[in-house]
Amino acid sequence: MKEYKLVYxxxxxxxxxxxxxxxxxxxxxQYVGQGWTxxxxxxxxxxxxxxxxxxxxxSKL
Numbered sequence: 001m002k003e004y005k006l007v008y009x010x011x012x013x014x015x016x017x018x019x020x021x022x023x024x025x026x027x028x029x030q031y032v033g034q035g036w037t038x039x040x041x042x043x044x045x046x047x048x049x050x051x052x053x054x055x056x057x058x059s060k061l
Contacts, residue, residue: 003059009051
């Protein structure tokens with residue numbers, strides 16, 4: 001069974017897209033280090049520039 005987690009990858013947007021991407025990369029690496037696997041990065045169509053990471057982890061029953 002898979003356990004899923006949705007995570008905002010760039011909370012508190014800065015004025016630099018490069019800094020936003022660096023922040024997102026740090027968060028992705030943090031979750032991967034905790035055993036999560038990144039499945040997808042999504043940008044909602046809300047125009048806010050948010051990035052959401054979809055992570056999953058295999059859980060044992």
